[in-house]
Amino acid sequence: MARLVAFDEERAIQKAMEVFWKKGYAATSMRDLTDAMQINSSSLYNTIGDKHQLFVRCIRHYTKMRIQAIEQRYADLGSSIQVLENFIKDAADIITTEPNSCMCIKATFEIEGDNPDIQAVINAYDDFTHQFLKNLIEHAQNQGEIDGNESADTIADYLNSLFIGWYNSFVLHKNRNKILNMAGFAIRHLRC
Known part of the structure; x- marks a missing residue:
C-alpha cells in the first residue's frame, strides 16, 4: 500500500x-x-x-515574515537613531536588490484597495511599520538625536511614503544609486 x-x-x-x-x-x-x-x-x-x-x-504569510525579520534584525542594535538609520539603509538595499519588489505594494496597486480582506492585511503591516518607526523616532527625540519639535507620527508617515516612492522609482528607473542617494539624504536630514 x-x-x-x-x-x-x-x-x-x-x-x-x-x-x-x-x-x-x-x-x-x-x-x-x-x-x-x-x-x-x-x-x-x-x-x-x-x-x-x-x-x-x-x-498574511509575507507580512508575517517581514515583521519577524524586522523584530529579529533590530532587536539589539544600539541607539534608536542608529537603528533608524540602519532601517532606512536596509530599506534602500531591499528595494534595489529584491527581484520582485514589495509584494504588499504590488498587491495594493493591483487590487486598488477594492478588496477589504487584502487591504486589512496590508494596512496591519503598514500600521506595524509605522508604529515601529514612530517608537524609534520618539526614543531618538527623547535622547536629543532628532528634533523633538516635529511630530513622530508625521516623521514616521514621511519615511513610509519615502519607501513607497523608492519602490516606484526603482521599478521605473532601475537606478540603485538614485535610491541609495535618497536614503543618504533622508538620514542626513533626520539628525538634529
Whole structure:
C-alpha cells in the first residue's frame, strides 16, 4: 500500500506566495499555483480554498515574515537613531536588490484597495511599520538625536511614503544609486 505524503501547508503557502509575488494576482493561474505547490486543484480547494483565499493567506504569510525579520534584525542594535538609520539603509538595499519588489505594494496597486480582506492585511503591516518607526523616532527625540519639535507620527508617515516612492522609482528607473542617494539624504536630514 502506498504511503500518503503529509501535506505541508506552510511550505505550500510559501511556494504559492513566491508565484504571486513574482507574477502578481491577475497573471497567476491556478495551474501556476498547483504546480508550484505540488498539489492538485481539488486538494487546493479542499485545504485552503480558492485563488482569492490563497492570495490572502500568502499576503498574511509575507507580512508575517517581514515583521519577524524586522523584530529579529533590530532587536539589539544600539541607539534608536542608529537603528533608524540602519532601517532606512536596509530599506534602500531591499528595494534595489529584491527581484520582485514589495509584494504588499504590488498587491495594493493591483487590487486598488477594492478588496477589504487584502487591504486589512496590508494596512496591519503598514500600521506595524509605522508604529515601529514612530517608537524609534520618539526614543531618538527623547535622547536629543532628532528634533523633538516635529511630530513622530508625521516623521514616521514621511519615511513610509519615502519607501513607497523608492519602490516606484526603482521599478521605473532601475537606478540603485538614485535610491541609495535618497536614503543618504533622508538620514542626513533626520539628525538634529
